[in-house]
Structure formats: C-alpha cells, structure tokens
Amino acid sequence: MNSALGFAFSVLGLSASVFGALGGIYALVRNTPRLLVTVRQWAWLVLLAAVGAFVVMEVALFQRDYSVKFVQLVGSDSTPPLFNFAALWSALEGSIILWALILAGYIAAYLWKFRARVLDPLHGWTLVVLLVISAFFFGLMVGPANPFTEVAVPANFSGPGPNPLLQNHVLVAFHPPMLYLGYVGFSVPFAFAIAALITGRVGEGWLVETRRWTVAAWGFLTLGIVLGAWWSYEVLGWGGYWAWDPVENASLLPWLTGTAYLHSVMVQERRGMLRVWNLSLLCSTFALTILGTFLSRSGVVDSVHAFSEGSVGPWLLVFFTVVSGVSIGLIAWRGDRLRSPGAIDSALSREASFLANNVIFGALAFVVLLGTVFPLLAEAYDGTRLTIGRPYFDSMARPIAFVMLFLMAAAPVLPWRKASGELLAERLFWPAVMGVGAMFVAVVLGARGFYPMLTFGLGGFAAGAALRQVTLATRRQGWRGFVGRTNGGMIVHLGIVLLAVGVASSEAYKTDRTATLLPGQSVEVAGHTFRYVSFEGDETSQRVRIWANVEIDGDEIYTPAQTRYTERGMIVPTPSVRPGFSEDLFLVLDDAPRNGDPDAPIRLRVVVRPMITWLWAGGVLMGLGSLLAIFPGRRRRGTEPVSAAVPPRGDVVGAGA
Amino acid sequence: MSSGVSNKLASMRAVWLGLLIASVALLSIATFDDRGPETSEERIQRLSDSFACPECDGQAVSESNAAVAANIRTFIRDRVTEGATDTEIRDELIRSYSSDVLLNPPSEGISALVWILPVVVAVFGVAGLVVSIRRDGEGSRTASAADVALVAEARTDSTSTDSDASRPPASESDSSA
Numbered sequence: 154m155n156s157a158l159g160f161a162f163s164v165l166g167l168s169a170s171v172f173g174a175l176g177g178i179y180a181l182v183r184n185t186p187r188l189l190v191t192v193r194q195w196a197w198l199v200l201l202a203a204v205g206a207f208v209v210m211e212v213a214l215f216q217r218d219y220s221v222k223f224v225q226l227v228g229s230d231s232t233p234p235l236f237n238f239a240a241l242w243s244a245l246e247g248s249i250i251l252w253a254l255i256l257a258g259y260i261a262a263y264l265w266k267f268r269a270r271v272l273d274p275l276h277g278w279t280l281v282v283l284l285v286i287s288a289f290f291f292g293l294m295v296g297p298a299n300p301f302t303e304v305a306v307p308a309n310f311s312g313p314g315p316n317p318l319l320q321n322h323v324l325v326a327f328h329p330p331m332l333y334l335g336y337v338g339f340s341v342p343f344a345f346a347i348a349a350l351i352t353g354r355v356g357e358g359w360l361v362e363t364r365r366w367t368v369a370a371w372g373f374l375t376l377g378i379v380l381g382a383w384w385s386y387e388v389l390g391w392g393g394y395w396a397w398d399p400v401e402n403a404s405l406l407p408w409l410t411g412t413a414y415l416h417s418v419m420v421q422e423r424r425g426m427l428r429v430w431n432l433s434l435l436c437s438t439f440a441l442t443i444l445g446t447f448l449s450r451s452g453v454v455d456s457v458h459a460f461s462e463g464s465v466g467p468w469l470l471v472f473f474t475v476v477s478g479v480s481i482g483l484i485a486w487r488g489d490r491l492r493s494p495g496a497i498d499s500a501l502s503r504e505a506s507f508l509a510n511n512v513i514f515g516a517l518a519f520v521v522l523l524g525t526v527f528p529l530l531a532e533a534y535d536g537t538r539l540t541i542g543r544p545y546f547d548s549m550a551r552p553i554a555f556v557m558l559f560l561m562a563a564a565p566v567l568p569w570r571k572a573s574g575e576l577l578a579e580r581l582f583w584p585a586v587m588g589v590g591a592m593f594v595a596v597v598l599g600a601r602g603f604y605p606m607l608t609f610g611l612g613g614f615a616a617g618a619a620l621r622q623v624t625l626a627t628r629r630q631g632w633r634g635f636v637g638r639t640n641g642g643m644i645v646h647l648g649i650v651l652l653a654v655g656v657a658s659s660e661a662y663k664t665d666r667t668a669t670l671l672p673g674q675s676v677e678v679a680g681h682t683f684r685y686v687s688f689e690g691d692e693t694s695q696r697v698r699i700w701a702n703v704e705i706d707g708d709e710i711y712t713p714a715q716t717r718y719t720e721r722g723m724i725v726p727t728p729s730v731r732p733g734f735s736e737d738l739f740l741v742l743d744d745a746p747r748n749g750d751p752d753a754p755i756r757l758r759v760v761v762r763p764m765i766t767w768l769w770a771g772g773v774l775m776g777l778g779s780l781l782a783i784f785p786g787r788r789r790r791g792t793e794p795v796s797a798a799v800p801p802r803g804d805v806v807g808a809g810a
Numbered sequence: 811m812s813s814g815v816s817n818k819l820a821s822m823r824a825v826w827l828g829l830l831i832a833s834v835a836l837l838s839i840a841t842f843d844d845r846g847p848e849t850s851e852e853r854i855q856r857l858s859d860s861f862a863c864p865e866c867d868g869q870a871v872s873e874s875n876a877a878v879a880a881n882i883r884t885f886i887r888d889r890v891t892e893g894a895t896d897t898e899i900r901d902e903l904i905r906s907y908s909s910d911v912l913l914n915p916p917s918e919g920i921s922a923l924v925w926i927l928p929v930v931v932a933v934f935g936v937a938g939l940v941v942s943i944r945r946d947g948e949g950s951r952t953a954s955a956a957d958v959a960l961v962a963e964a965r966t967d968s969t970s971t972d973s974d975a976s977r978p979p980a981s982e983s984d985s986s987a
Contacts, residue, residue: 391873398868425960500943508942512935520928528910531920539921540862542913543870549928578822585829592836606840610833665855665872726875743875 338370372779
C-alpha cells in the first residue's frame with residue numbers, strides 16, 4: 154500500500170515537473186500567456202507530490218512497513234521515534250525525498266512571492282528551470298533511487314535501523330535538513346540567473362530580486378555546516394570537529410563560492426560591473442552543490458560521513474555536466490550583453506577589496522576541490538594511491554584565512570570608487586587599536602605562538618571594523634542599525650571572527666592525553682584531575698551501552714560511553730563533554746572491559762580544547778547575522794561609506810515604487 | 811589652519827607607527843617566548859597527526875579509534891623514544907603500509923601537482939586582480955558622455971526600491987546597445 158502510494162506520488166512529481174517545464178517552454182517560445190499561467194498549477198502539483206512522498210515514507214517508517222525497500226534498509230522495531238523520523242534522511246534514497254520536498258517548498262515560496270508576476274518571461278523561465286531541476290530529482294526517485302520499491306518481507310523481520318552514528322544525537326534531526334535548505338536554496342538564484350541569460354535581461358534586476366534568497370540559502374548552509382561540525386564533535390568521538398573529509402569539503406565548496414558571490418554581487422548592484430563573473434560564481438555554486446552530492450553520495454571517495462552509496466552517481470555526474478555546460482554556453486552566448494559599464498578606479502576602494510575577496514575565496518575553493526578530487530584523478534591517471542588530509546589542507550588554508558581576516562578588517566571601512574590614505578588611517582584607527590589590544594590581552598593571559606597571536610590580532614582588527622559599522626549605523630538609525638544587508642553582514646563578520654579565534658585557540662592550545670586507569674586511579678591533564686570511579690552498563694534489545702563514571706576535579710561525574718548496536722554489530726563511542734567559556738573537557742572511553750569486569754582497567758582519552766565554545770557561538774552569530782541581513786533595512790542606508798555626496802531623498806524613496 | 815592639518819597628520823602617523831611597533835613586539839613575544847623546543851610528547855602528537863590510518867578513510871591515526879591506528883600510534887611512540895628521526899619513521903611506515911599512509915602528499919611525482927597548482931592559481935589570481943584594477947584605473951580617468959549618462963541613470967535608479975524590479979531595467983537595454 155505505502156509502496157504503491159509513494160511511487161504514485163513520485164510519478165506525479167516527475168510528470169508534473171516535466172509537463173510544467175515543457176508547457177512553460179512552449180508558452181514562452183510561442184508567447185502564449187494563457188498557457189504560461191497553467192505552469193503554476195503544475196508547480197503546485199509538484200509540491201503536493203513532494204509532500205505526499207515525504208508523508209508516505211514517514212508513515213511507512215512509523216508503521217514499520219518493511220515491504221517498502223527503504224524501510225527495510227533503515228527501519229527497525231526498536232528505533233526511538235525521533236531517530237525513526239530522522240531515518241528518512243539517513244540513507245541515499247530517503248535523502249532524495251527530502252531534497253525534492255525542500256525544492257518543492259522553495260518553488261512554492263517562489264510562486265507565492267512572485268504571484269503577481271507570472272506573465273513576466275523572466276519569471277516564466279525561472280519557474281521552468283526550477284521545474285527542470287525538480288524533474289531531475291523526481292526522476293531519481295522514480296528510477297535509479299526509488300525508495301518505495303516493494304520487497305518481500307521475511308517472517309519476524311526487523312530492520313537494522315539507521316546507521317548507529319545517526320541515532321546517537323539529537324543534532325541528526327537538524328543538521329541534514331539545515332544543510333539541504335542551504336544546498337537547495339541556491340536553486341532559486343541559479344534559476345533566476347539562467348532565466349536572465351535566456352531572456353537577455355542580464356542587468357541588475359534579477360540580482361536585486363534574488364538577494365534575500367541567496368542570503369537565506371547561504372545562512373542555512375552556514376548553519377548546516379557548523380551544526381555538522383558540532384555533530385562531528387559530539388558524536389564521532391575523535392576529539393575534533395573538522396577533518397577536511399571529502400563530505401565536509403563538498404559542503405564547504407558551494408559555501409565558498411556562495412560567499413564570494415554575496416560580496417561581488419554588491420559591486421554589480423552598485424557599479425554594474427562583474428556581470429560575467431557573478432553569473433559564473435552563482436552557476437558554479439549551484440553546480441558545486443550537485444558535484445558535492447555526487448562526491449558524497451556515489452561512493453567514489455572514501456569518507457567517514459558517506460552514509461549512503463548507491464546507483465545515482467552517474468546520474469548526478471551527468472546532471473552536473475549539463476548544469477555546467479548550459480551555464481557556460483549561455484554566458485558565452487550572452488557575452489555581448491555582459492560587458493560592464495563601470496570600471497574600478499583605485500586599489501583602495503570597496504570594489505577592489507571585493508575583487509580581492511573573490512580571488513581569495515576562489516583560491517580556497519580551488520585548493521579544497523583539488524585536494525578532494527586529486528586522489529581520484531591520480532589513481533585514474535597512473536594508479537598512484539595517495540591520501541590528502543588535514544596537514545595539506547591546513548597548510549593551504551591557513552595563509553588564505555589570514556588574508557581573509559585582513560580583508561574583513563579593511564574592506565568594510567573602504568568607500569566605493571576611491572579612498573585616500575588619510576581617510577583609511579582615520580577609519581581604521583579604532584579597529585587597529587582593538588587588534589593590538591586583543592594581542593596584548595592574549596599575551597598577558599599567557600597565550601603564545603605566532604599563528605594564534607596573528608589570529609587574535611587580525612580578529613580584533615576585523616571585529617573592530619565590523620563594530621565600527623554597526624556602532625555608526627545604530628547611532629544614526631537606532632535598532633535599524635542592526636538590520637539590512639550591510640549591518641547584518643557585519644554581524645556575520647563578528648561571527649566569523651569568533652569562529653576563527655575558537656579554531657585557532659582550540660587547535661593551538663589543545664591537550665590530548667590517553668591514560669589507562671584502574672578504578673580509583675586518576676590522571677592529571679591541563680590542570681584538571683580525572684578520577685575513574687566506576688563502570689556501569691545497561692542493555693536494551695537494540696543496544697548494549699557501557700559507560701565509565703569519571704569524576705572531574707573531585708566534583709562532577711561525567712560519563713563517556715560506548716554503545717554497541719546489536720543489529721549492525723557496530724560500536725559507537727559517545728564522548729562526554731564538559732563545555733565552558735574558556736575550555737572544553739572532552740572525555741572518550743577508548744577501551745573498556747568487554748566482559749564487564751568492574752576491576753579491569755579502562756583506557757580514557759582526555760582532550761582539552763580551549764575556547765572551542767567560541768566556534769559554536771560564532772556559528773550562531775553567523776546565522777543571526779544572515780537573518781538580520783534578510784530583514785528589510787532602510788533603502789540605501791545613509792551610513793554606507795559613499796565617497797560622492799548623495800542628495801537627500803526623503804519621501805521620494807517611497808514614491809519611487 | 812594648514813599647520814593644524816599637518817600637525818594632525820604627523821600625530822596620526824606617530825600613532826600608527828606606535829600601533830605597528832606594538833603589534834610587531836607582541837607578535838615577537840608570542841613567537842619567541844614559546845614553550846621552547848618540541849617535547850617528545852608534542853613530537854608524537856605531531857607525527858600521529860600526519861599519518862593516515864590505513865583502514866579509515868583518510869582519518870589521521872591520532873583521530874581514529876581503529877586497532878591499526880592504535881598500533882601505528884604505539885609504533886610512533888616507541889620509535890620516538892628510541893630516538894628515530896622523522897624521516898626514518900616516515901620511511902618505515904611507508905614500507906610497512908604504502909605511500910597513501912601519508913596525509914601530506916609527497917612533493918615528488920604526480921602528487922607534486924597538488925602543491926604546484928595552487929601556487930600557479932594564486933599567481934594568476936593576483937596578476938588578474940592587479941591587471942584589472944590597473945587597466946580600469948587608467949580607462950576611467952576621463953569621463954565620457956556615456957559615463958555621465960550612466961551616472962545620471964544610476965542616480966535615478968537608486969531612488970527606486972528593491973521590490974521595484976518589475977520596471978523594464980533601463981540600464982540593461984543601455985548596456986546591451
């Protein structure tokens with residue numbers, strides 16, 4: 154029953170997308186507005202189909218309907234409700250349902266937002282592109298990755314449940330949807346870009362309309378990545394949060410190009426320049442979300458996060474090729490219309506600093522992509538097997554990150570067009586004082602080391618520049634000084650500074666010790682005493698859990714655990730973390746007496762990471778900043794450093810609409 | 811009046827010089843007052859960070875809970891205690907496993923590309939940046955009639971609102987012409 158119904162919804166989604174797209178193309182080419190209006194109905198059907206497929210799959214998971222192939226794969230009688238709900242995106246086929254649902258949601262939001270503008274060809278083409286994308290994903294659901302396939306159910310069958318790593322922490326319910334909201338969100342600006350190219354309206358109109366969509370997608374992607382890092386820290390039990398793993402890199406790539414786009418788009422809005430560049434960045438961002446999905450879902454790269462492998466790899470690669478080919482072809486075709494009317498006057502200008510930002514983000518994206526796919530290429534070329542890991546990425550990303558921090562300090566105070574040395578000296582004074590102050594405080598507090606100190610200094614410098622903007626804006630506009638793109642963007646910058654400081658200190662001043670302890674014995678790490686008190690365990694039909702009671706500083710008891718999931722026979726360590734403003738104490742039960750002998754020794758790993766909480770706080774602040782940036786600010790905020798005098802406008806602003 | 815301005819400039823310069831000296835001083839303290847030479851514990855940590863666990867998808871041996879990773883950790887600890895050099899340990903590990911035990915790709919053979927390409931891209935990126943700023947800077951010294959028109963247009967543009975993109979985008983037809 155669920156199988157048939159779910160498959161029916163998939164087919165409905167596919168056919169609605171295909172008919173909608175074809176009808177739209179026909180109507181746009183033949184210029185028949187009455188037909189164009191009907192495309193909207195197809196799009197609403199797509200939403201119905203996606204919601205239907207999602208609901209059917211959730212119902213099947215909760216009914217433990219093992220005749221549905223996907224439920225047999227990830228369902229289990231004993232999975233708790235939350236993780237059973239999240240099991241939908243714990244493997245490939247289900248995550249495509251989630252992708253389709255989110256895409257359909259974005260399409261619906263788009264239809265509603267621009268409901269008055271259906272007959273505009275720009276919007277017609279945008280909708281067509283969105284429907285083509287959704288046709289692809291529904292196509293995967295109908296064909297190579299059909300989650301609803303009906304299978305025979307053996308007697309007394311209970312499935313293995315989701316991968317144990319995915320039923321260990323509540324973050325599993327938030328991290329993937331957030332990430333997908335980010336990935337899929339870039340479909341809307343991408344569709345606009347393609348529509349702009351097709352209609353030839355490649356000016357600034359479509360940019361302004363997609364501005365908030367892009368910021369929203371970027372904000373979701375940022376939160377998704379940070380939540381993923383947090384999940385990795387809380388669940389994987391290796392004491393870190395970011396491993397430069399291919400799946401992590403795949404999520405970082407669109408983030409990098411998307412960030413570059415968010416900045417350079419302002420140059421186009423303001424000065425009409427960089428049109429080809431912006432279109433290319435936006436198209437690559439979308440293409441990279443597909444490439445990332447290919448890398449992480451096809452099993453071509455080894456990854457600790459690759460929870461799902463399947464037969465969709467070639468399809469994703471084909472789609473990636475089509476997306477890239479169409480984008481490049483259209484940009485080349487419209488090349489004559491894409492010449493910029495403006496020009497850069499000086500290296501000391503806002504636009505030049507945005508260009509520098511783009512070079513640096515582009516360079517980092519290139520390095521990350523190279524490091525991720527190079528092992529594949531090398532092996533294909535002459536069979537060389539090599540691993541590219543953290544040391545490589547760290548040494549490449551570090552200098553780039555320092556340039557980014559420096560640009561974050563200098564760019565926000567630069568005016569458009571041209572700045573003088575004196576102007577910069579004046580505007581950068583307090584930020585510089587803050588940078589030196591941050592280093593001074595750090596040195597007094599005993600921090601040492603070149604790289605962390607440089608991070609603190611540049612971080613303070615960048616934070617100063619961001620605070621300067623927000624202070625000036627709030628002084629003039631009150632609470633409105635916190636909203637709008639410029640001010641929200643500064644809050645995001647502050648979040649990045651917190652994140653950078655958190656990364657630098659938690660890496661540079663990390664202490665990592667492993668100790669073998671008998672009950673009653675203790676170990677001293679980084680000024681804290683960890684005493685192994687006792688050993689306990691419990692058992693359910695689903696899992697066997699054992700944990701050690703460890704007393705920290707003769708006070709609180711923490712319980713690092715190991716869980717053995719019986720169905721999959723997999724042992725998952727659950728670290729126990731004592732978070733704090735200045736440092737986190739991270740305990741992992743590395744080895745425990747299997748036979749449950751209470752007098753046997755345990756192997757306890759203790760990782761002390763100073764200021765890692767700042768990293769998570771930075772992530773939260775970046776999300777908040779994105780939200781503030783979406784919030785409608787005052788048009789053309791008066792606090793923006795503009796070199797030329799702008800005549801007062803007053804009420805004309807409202808009247809112009 | 812002009813002496814006041816130059817005074818202000820001079821004091822500004824002095825203040826910035828002070829800030830520069832202070833930051834160099836603080837950075838030097840942080841760099842040279844470090845914890846002294848690497849202890850063997852730090853060396854073990856650094857080495858365990860730089861080798862991949864052969865069975866765990868590119869995780870470092872310091873990060874992995876797998877048995878083989880634990881073996882390599884013990885091996886590194888033993889060899890460091892015995893006084894082996896980094897290169898010796900590296901070569902021994904490559905011999906026992908294979909060259910993909912290195913997390914940092916070697917700088918010879920095909921993997922040298924991983925180190926060379928980013929430098930090439932960086933050089934091109936910076937060169938492109940410099941060229942585009944230079945070229946544009948020269949081209950825009952004199953304002954042509956088209957420039958003046960564009961400015962006027964941009965001014966009118968900026969009085970409209972964000973949601974007002976439904977109007978036929980005038981600047982587009984202009985630039986395409």
